[in-house]
Amino acid sequence: MVGIAVLGAGRIGKIHATNVASNKSARLIAVADPYASAAQSLAGALGADAMTDCEAAIDRNDVQAIVIGTPTHTHISLMLRAVRQGKAVLCEKPIDLDMAKSLEAVEEVERLNGRVMLAFNRRFESTFAAMRAAIDAGEVGEVRQVIITSRDPGLAPEDYIRHSGGIFRDMTIHDLDIGRWLLGEEPVELTAMGSRLVDPALMEKYDDYDTAMVQMKTASGKQCHINNCRNAVYGYDQRIEVFGSKGMLLQDNLRPTTLRRWTQDATDAREPLLNFFLERYQQAYKAELDAFIEALAQNKPLPTTVQDGLKALRLADCAVESVNTGRAIRV
Amino acid sequence: MVGIAVLGAGRIGKIHATNVASNKSARLIAVADPYASAAQSLAGALGADAMTDCEAAIDRNDVQAIVIGTPTHTHISLMLRAVRQGKAVLCEKPIDLDMAKSLEAVEEVERLNGRVMLAFNRRFESTFAAMRAAIDAGEVGEVRQVIITSRDPGLAPEDYIRHSGGIFRDMTIHDLDIGRWLLGEEPVELTAMGSRLVDPALMEKYDDYDTAMVQMKTASGKQCHINNCRNAVYGYDQRIEVFGSKGMLLQDNLRPTTLRRWTQDATDAREPLLNFFLERYQQAYKAELDAFIEALAQNKPLPTTVQDGLKALRLADCAVESVNTGRAIRV
């Protein structure tokens, strides 16, 4: 039985806390959030202690593992505090928006042999996982090209855009991780393109982009393309294609039902997509949490590490540099 | 080189004449139709003689084969005239709406060793043919159930309904033939159901139905379901499912393009279906004509015979009897 404290009682904290509560090898000890009412309401519903001091939650003797779902700028200090006490951590992405700080934190984690899993939830989604398994089983032979389509249903609020670190660090970064993971090799070269097509004024204001493309290549020549947009009217668009020497794997979107409509105007029409990541990756969040706890319970290596976080951030930084310089960047 | 006369210059005659003209082993000698202008216009465009006397066209020395596309009540006399002269015939369905007359004609054709192919064009359509080939190759093991969906895009004009012989003889009959053909055994029992849902008044007037279901069974227990409707707003709906001990084959409809539309309201929406049989089975008509000519040129057995016509008509008659008596009919 692993005693767990969840830090952060926002929407992502809620998901993690609920999943902890339903995992049979774990016990939800505490939910901590400076907003007392948020902590109270979430902890109360799940029969855990509510706390307002995240550090105190880390320090508890009955807590062996920490799930960090607090704002990005708090990740490093909470993570390191837990690691220093020998506690395992599942931390939401990214480690930090700043590369130098992230690097320093990773070095500290590794010096201390800390057990920190970065929350790349998509890797645990059933179709993503089936894709990786099919590649491992040799079904497509040698991977040649990975095509990732990833578009949000709607523009995030200005407040989010202001602090997001830009499209490459807040949105593309998930796809860069999936790209690395499916290529099975590290990208060594990357080019990116950014446009302002959804809300040019807002993007201009924050020196950001709402529409982007990235292409990258590994040392052996495997290629990956990513396309992003902050707004797709038909819903949260998440598709992947893995093309190899023996075949291809395609992943489609999820919809609420399998219904298809036939009318005078159209045939075979399906419903709009599940709206956003909380619905789309609901199963993935649970599988991710279960994998974390299983690794702890069975003393196995964690499925993702802070190095994964660092590498994804490094690729995002290269994308920013590529847009700024108009060059392919050596990673 | 087979010299061919096409009888009937209506829409089905046009298709046959054009296909004859484009077949390299055949020569279109004449187009005959009592409507001189129709014969003229079609024959002229294809470089053949226009005639108003169908019998005279049959009698020509340079004609070795006849394609009959005239009204149903003329089929038997034209077919027999050609057979008596030792000429091959491709005749549109049905032989006749009357079973007794049809039976007599078939006996005469067989007594004379006549070469008459009944125009069951669907059997030659590429997906239908691929289904039959897949069954023959054992892909689905033993066939257990055949499900046929067949709905017209819109109600035919009253004039057609008046003389059609009723939904089972004008519409279901095509599906009864395909059912027999895909089951690979003769049905021995049949039940039918008729409703008046599209135009009750018109159907009542002609003691006909616009919506129908049939189920039938072979001696070994293989089952077939057919559903029909004289009106489907989304187009001419032609789907088939063959379910067997080792798997299933599905046939989808055809659309003008492969385009799929994604909007705020729907995803993956395809175009309405190709409107009606002339567009849907365009390729089938050509393949049917080519098969007829190839059989003649190579002196091979014709792919369908008057017996097929008789058996389909017999099943249609059973359907009528079943609706009238509320019983399963032994075929």
Next chain:
Amino acid sequence: MVGIAVLGAGRIGKIHATNVASNKSARLIAVADPYASAAQSLAGALGADAMTDCEAAIDRNDVQAIVIGTPTHTHISLMLRAVRQGKAVLCEKPIDLDMAKSLEAVEEVERLNGRVMLAFNRRFESTFAAMRAAIDAGEVGEVRQVIITSRDPGLAPEDYIRHSGGIFRDMTIHDLDIGRWLLGEEPVELTAMGSRLVDPALMEKYDDYDTAMVQMKTASGKQCHINNCRNAVYGYDQRIEVFGSKGMLLQDNLRPTTLRRWTQDATDAREPLLNFFLERYQQAYKAELDAFIEALAQNKPLPTTVQDGLKALRLADCAVESVNTGRAIRV
């Protein structure tokens, strides 16, 4: 808070007990099963009392509602015991295999104003529910034809077949309920066909069938076709088509992921289907239980009643009679 006892700790009892435990308006008081170890293990995992006496479980003061998941022949006596004490019941199908006993039980339930919901779980599945909602919203206009495909992945064990009441009462009955529900009118005429194609010897032994077709019609002429087979190699096949004057609705099967494979031999290939009803209708069982509890908590009418059970059984009996007599049966 509704106190609930679940009777039966088999696979269906497990599902219901788990769903009760996760429903926030209900409390799982007890699990009762004559097999003490089954009751113990299920109750223990969910923090409820384990009992071996179902009647005693019904009689408890802290129990306001009963979920019956015991063998069919016990349904009536448990249901009536609960009703006589004014307790609400969610009872698995069927009421009983015998029509006369069922009728008597229903009369008794109604005389006592008993609140009994029959567990037609499919009606609560998200796509089924979306279909019914789309019909209600007028999306397909007037319903004309309903086509139901329902095939099991594999033959049930002989022990199940022996007591099942035959294919029409153990398998078709679910589709007969869905047919009634989607037609929106009572069928007045029904014809059925049975074959022995999967395991003829076993079917012969129990005078049963493994492959069946049914067609039925309402007074206004709406038609419904059902096809069943006790074995489909590609998995548990559950598809529905609703065809109406303004369009059509199709429901597809569920698969574990959205992956599509492209190889030298095939393109766009999907995974085999979710294996059987426990996986396929997992969400439906939960939604059904939630609907039951919501109706109790808010004192609303139950979404299904014993009348639904009676009518489905009546249709199944007509199917048996039709196969035996070779006639269309007036319901």
Next chain:
Amino acid sequence: MVGIAVLGAGRIGKIHATNVASNKSARLIAVADPYASAAQSLAGALGADAMTDCEAAIDRNDVQAIVIGTPTHTHISLMLRAVRQGKAVLCEKPIDLDMAKSLEAVEEVERLNGRVMLAFNRRFESTFAAMRAAIDAGEVGEVRQVIITSRDPGLAPEDYIRHSGGIFRDMTIHDLDIGRWLLGEEPVELTAMGSRLVDPALMEKYDDYDTAMVQMKTASGKQCHINNCRNAVYGYDQRIEVFGSKGMLLQDNLRPTTLRRWTQDATDAREPLLNFFLERYQQAYKAELDAFIEALAQNKPLPTTVQDGLKALRLADCAVESVNTGRAIRV
């Protein structure tokens, strides 16, 4: 009636000559090819004159238009000879592999007001044309991203690779044209990536690539991604996605039939793709030729021009430069 000479009796010449012969507003006067037997056999089958001298065919008085399907290095001289005599030309891509020569030729054509249509056949394919029409109709709002997948079924023979001008000029060039056409604006920036994954030795030998990605951007920020591979085991892969502010359009591949197979191992599996461009774009070649003849017959502007050829070649050259320099290229 437009008199037409087809130059070149290879596989592309055969297609054009056959399509000319079946067009009712044109007459196939001559087929010219230095290989006398090829010219003879094609011309003979279609009732035209066979010639071995292409220039003499251009010069004939009964010829008003020329279709050029000869090797690339002959395009310019034949095109200009025809233009100087005031004859219209439909010329296969590219104008020439060399940019400077192409530019010079285009200037000469324009100085002479020559009527030359470059054979960008895909624009005439029914689904491509429907996509362009849907964009024009405003169905997707403002176009934001165009994603083009284009993979050959198998590596071309070494002899072809040697003279092809490299993957960007022989393969990507078609997609660059379609990209320009669907974006509706000229790309101003382009980055490309090349890999050697299919046959590294052969690609090394000719300083070529077999796997490539391109991304490009217009002045207003619209983006386009292209991926290519010289080998896809599942067939000739041609897919397009147009994503805009109001929705998305997807184009799928073509297969011989609509059959879907369900077995123990997979469900919904479709056939491999139509093998290569001659089958895949058969309808497009005919529609292209018909559009050429219609423009001549009705004295309308030609649907594509030498400028389109020049612009596609310019983009291909930029791709080569980008791969060589590792930079985004300003077009």
